[in-house]
Amino acid sequence: MPPPIEFWFDYSSNYSYLSVMRIDDAAARSGVTVQWKPFLLGPIFRSFGMAGPSALVRPPMAEYIWKDIARQAAKYLLPLARPSTFPRSAVLPLRVALLGAEQPWISEFSKRIMLLNFARDMAIDDSAVVSQVLHDLGLPAAEIIEQATTAANKLALREQTEAARLRGIFGAPTFFVGEEMFWGNDRLDDALEFAAFTALRHEAS
Amino acid sequence: MPPPIEFWFDYSSNYSYLSVMRIDDAAARSGVTVQWKPFLLGPIFRSFGMAGPSALVRPPMAEYIWKDIARQAAKYLLPLARPSTFPRSAVLPLRVALLGAEQPWISEFSKRIMLLNFARDMAIDDSAVVSQVLHDLGLPAAEIIEQATTAANKLALREQTEAARLRGIFGAPTFFVGEEMFWGNDRLDDALEFAAFTALRHEAS
Numbered sequence: 001m002p003p004p005i006e007f008w009f010d011y012s013s014n015y016s017y018l019s020v021m022r023i024d025d026a027a028a029r030s031g032v033t034v035q036w037k038p039f040l041l042g043p044i045f046r047s048f049g050m051a052g053p054s055a056l057v058r059p060p061m062a063e064y065i066w067k068d069i070a071r072q073a074a075k076y077l078l079p080l081a082r083p084s085t086f087p088r089s090a091v092l093p094l095r096v097a098l099l100g101a102e103q104p105w106i107s108e109f110s111k112r113i114m115l116l117n118f119a120r121d122m123a124i125d126d127s128a129v130v131s132q133v134l135h136d137l138g139l140p141a142a143e144i145i146e147q148a149t150t151a152a153n154k155l156a157l158r159e160q161t162e163a164a165r166l167r168g169i170f171g172a173p174t175f176f177v178g179e180e181m182f183w184g185n186d187r188l189d190d191a192l193e194f195a196a197f198t199a200l201r202h203e204a205s
Numbered sequence: 206m207p208p209p210i211e212f213w214f215d216y217s218s219n220y221s222y223l224s225v226m227r228i229d230d231a232a233a234r235s236g237v238t239v240q241w242k243p244f245l246l247g248p249i250f251r252s253f254g255m256a257g258p259s260a261l262v263r264p265p266m267a268e269y270i271w272k273d274i275a276r277q278a279a280k281y282l283l284p285l286a287r288p289s290t291f292p293r294s295a296v297l298p299l300r301v302a303l304l305g306a307e308q309p310w311i312s313e314f315s316k317r318i319m320l321l322n323f324a325r326d327m328a329i330d331d332s333a334v335v336s337q338v339l340h341d342l343g344l345p346a347a348e349i350i351e352q353a354t355t356a357a358n359k360l361a362l363r364e365q366t367e368a369a370r371l372r373g374i375f376g377a378p379t380f381f382v383g384e385e386m387f388w389g390n391d392r393l394d395d396a397l398e399f400a401a402f403t404a405l406r407h408e409a410s
Contacts, residue, residue, distance in 0.1 A: 048263045058253045060373040064388055071395070168265040183269055186391050190276070 002199035004033040005191055006176040008164055010041040011090035011097070011110070013053075013172040014069055017118040018185040020110045020173075021078050030192040031199075036106045038097035039164040040157065041087070041172050047165055053087060054171075072185070079119035088117055089125040091157075095148040096130060098157050105137050112136070207404035209238040210396055211381040213369055215246040216295035216302070216315070218258075218377040219274055222323040223390040225315045225378075226283050235397040236404075241311045243302035244369040245362065246292070246377050252370055258292060259376075277390070284324040293322055294330040296362075300353040301335060303362050310342050317341070 007023055009016040027034045045052060055061045066082050073080040093113045100106045112133045116122040122129060127145055134141035147153060164174075168181060175182040175191040177198065182191035212228055214221040232239045250257060260266045271287050278285040298318045305311045317338045321327040327334060332350055339346035352358060369379075373386060380387040380396040382403065387396035 050262065054259050054262070057255065057259070058375040061375040061388075064373070064375070064386060067386075068388070068392075168269070170263040170266040170269070181269060181272075183266075183273070187273075 002030065002032045002195040003178055004035050005195055006035045006037050008037040008039055008169055008172060008174040010039060010172045011093050011113050011117060011124060012087040013041055014065070014086065014118065015185045016173045017114045018069065018072055018076060018078070019188055020114045022076055023188065024107045026188060026192055030196045032192055032195045036097065036101045037160065038094045038101065038157070039161045040091070040094065043161050044165055044170065048170070079115070081119050081121050083117055083121050088123065092125050092127060092148070093130050095153055095157055096144060098160060099144065099148045099153055105139060108137060109133060207235065207237045207400040208383055209240050210400055211240045211242050213242040213244055213374055213377060213379040215244060215377045216298050216318050216322060216329060217292040218246055219270065219291065219323065220390045221378045222319045223274065223277055223281060223283070224393055225319045227281055228393060229312045231393060231397055235401045237397055237400045241302065241306045242365065243299045243306065243362070244366045245296070245299065248366050249370055249374065253375070284320070286324050286326050288322060288326050293328065297330050297332060297353070298335050300358055300362055301349060303365060304349065304353045304358055310344060313342060314338060
């Protein structure tokens with residue numbers, strides 16, 4: 001069996017959108033299990049003295065990035081509408097994601113939140129929006145949001161963010177296969193290939 | 206015939222190394238001509254208030270980038286030795302490149318300069334080094350270096366750098382096919398595919 005892939009993401013991250021939408025299918029094709037690792041990019045950027053995503057420092061780069069994402073989205077047959085706010089706050093859905101990281105609904109919940117942000121231009125850090133998504137998945141929305149917003153779960157998301165920083169994560173999406181780090185949606189396939197080869201090496205030895 | 210690909214590069218840029226080494230073969234396979242466009246990344250970065258490559262702002266990113274380049278170099282079967290100085294000054298070889306941009310030796314000259322920087326850890330902004338490379342290519346080294354360092358050619362490189370900035374270039378390597386911009390070695394194949402499709406669309410219409 002190949003080792004699992006850790007998927008570190010933030011729902012506010014535009015390249016994380018592409019990975020959220022395709023990681024389940026891509027990992028399944030490689031026989032790899034996905035471990036969902038929500039974290040907050042903001043504190044990571046601030047730890048380097050950055051006010052936000054690095055592309056924002058270079059206005060032509062910020063423009064180009066959306067063109068690039070549109071091309072990538074077209075390649076993956078994904079809808080895309082440039083959000084009117086970027087980066088958009090995503091704390092509540094990330095708290096829910098941390099609570100549900102090992103639940104069967106984490107992938108579908110993540111896809112729906114990401115589609116709202118990057119295809120429907122909706123405020124995703126809103127309890128009515130998050131509640132509706134959970135409800136549509138047949139889940140007890142009020143109960144999940146209550147658990148997601150306890151002091152313990154808020155602290156757990158801060159701790160997961162600190163764990164990301166200590167692990168050397170500097171952006172999102174980031175993937176780990178064992179101790180091997182891969183950064184960016186462009187490297188998801190390389191990470192899965194690495195996991196598959198790891199399994200082959202173990203079989204051969 | 207597909208349109209040409211403009212290849213904007215700086216010999217100090219690590220991801221430009223990967224593109225310099227493979228663009229000729231990759232473009233030839235697509236039937237695309239390469240237009241070599243040397244420019245200075247430093248003034249571009251400074252125009253955005255940046256002191257240098259953006260990865261340097263985040264130390265774990267700077268480390269990761271070399272790991273990523275090592276993986277990419279292995280994929281392309283290219284040698285790589287992390288330079289002891291990065292980014293390394295490359296003004297003289299870029300002046301020579303501008304002078305020779307339309308000469309048959311531009312690709313081979315570029316590959317040799319890049320190998321010295323990224324595989325042999327040598328100072329490439331040195332007239333003895335540049336002279337030796339030109340000599341090894343059977344070219345009149347002294348004459349070329351003299352022409353490359355005239356006030357007119359120095360100004361021409363500054364003007365090409367300003368043209369890059371006005372074109373919306375914010376990093377290297379950058380490729381243009383017509384007005385369509387592609388940034389980064391990861392997008393070279395997409396740019397060539399775009400050029401090939403442009404030709405097909407013209408044939409079909």
